[in-house]
Amino acid sequence: MLLRVWRMVRLAAAAMVAAAPALAAPPPSPPPARIVAVGDLHGDLGVWRDIAGAAGLIDSRGHWSGGRTTLVQVGDVVDRGPDSLGILHNLMQLQKEAPKQGGQVIVLVGNHEAMNITGDLRYTTPADFAAFANADSAALRERLYQARKGEVEAKYRASDPKMTAPAIHDAWVKSTPLGWVEQRLAWSPKGEIGQWVIRNPAVAIVNGNLFVHGGISVEYSKRPIDEINRQVASALKTVQRSGDSILTDPLGPLWYRGLITRDPKVTQIPAVGAARTPISQELPTVLEAYEAKRIIVGHTPNLKGIQILYGGRLVTIDTGNSRYYGGPPSYLEIVGDRLVPHVVPRSSAAAKGEE
Incomplete structure (x- = not known):
């Protein structure tokens, strides 16, 4: 009698395992960043x-x-x-x-x-500097010069007191390429x-x-x-x-x-x-x-x-x-x-x- 009961328990357990859904595979790990x-x-x-x-x-x-x-x-x-x-x-x-x-x-x-x-x-x-230049660059540079004319002339004349205003202007323009202001x-x-x-x-x-x-x-x-x-x-x-x-x-x-x-x-x-x-x-x-x-x-x-x-x-x-x-x-x-x-x-x- 005991042996028959044990067989029934084993058969029931096997049936439960067969009926159970398969466990889902773990999701793959994300690739390293x-x-x-x-x-x-x-x-x-x-x-x-x-x-x-x-x-x-x-x-x-x-x-x-x-x-x-x-x-x-x-x-x-x-x-x-x-x-x-x-x-x-x-x-x-x-x-x-x-x-x-x-x-x-x-x-x-x-x-x-x-x-x-x-x-x-x-x-x-x-x-x-040239990469910043456009059609208005020369005019913009000249406006900057006029706005800072006194400061620029004083700086140049500190090195050469006899330097004329036109010479200072030309020297500053030469040292200030188009696109510099931009x-x-x-x-x-x-x-x-x-x-x-x-x-x-x-x-x-x-x-x-x-x-x-x-x-x-x-x-x-x-x-x-x-x-x-x-x-x-x-x-x-x-x-x-x-x-x-x-x-x-x-x-x-x-x-x-x-x-x-x-x-x-x-x-x-x-x-x-x-x-x-x-x-x-x-x-x-x-x-x-x-x-x-x-x-x-x-x-x-x-x-x-x-x-x-x-x-x-x-x-x-x-x-x-x-x-x-x-x-x-x-x-x-x-x-x-x-x-x-x-x-x-x-x-x-x-x-x-x-x-």
């Missing part, structure tokens, strides 16, 4: 198109095709090359287009963006480009990857990222030119090279003293401060290519992309914890400077 990091471009629109196209970020017309990718460009879009404005306009456009596909475009403030806002135009090319208006804190730069961060962290143009010193690592970004934006808005500004501080995020070298001729910082700890000690301190896996920087060109250093905790991505430097065009792809440097062939149009 893809990040593309691009170093300094310095006015080379052709090489920017080569890099962005090779990375699958833009289509043949320059529109976003990167899907859910996050692009981080680490600053120094401008100066040295002939077409800073073309790259700026494309990045502005991509920042608006990428979110529609679930992507994101982060453009950091580099020291050359800060220099343009604060009026340091040592590296701005004639072609960059460039200065666009780059002012209230101008289209100036406002855009001010809205961009100086430091960003994405999936544990810490991005900054120059670097973060152990001194600055005591400041939260939001505070650093607020200070940079404030300094840009008020056009701070002083030597102690965060925009010019050799220990600050736009200029610091101390994570790459301790050569005082390069860093402009004495390589001695308690504040200058070895890179092997400073790097983990900085990363720990922000709970980051690694720091990725531009600013200091290395024409050998992207460098992955200190076991992947420091990555340098300024490879001299621009024709000015002639380095290998490149980008860094980050998928999860996998770091993949890519070298991009320079197209014939980019090599010839045809934009």
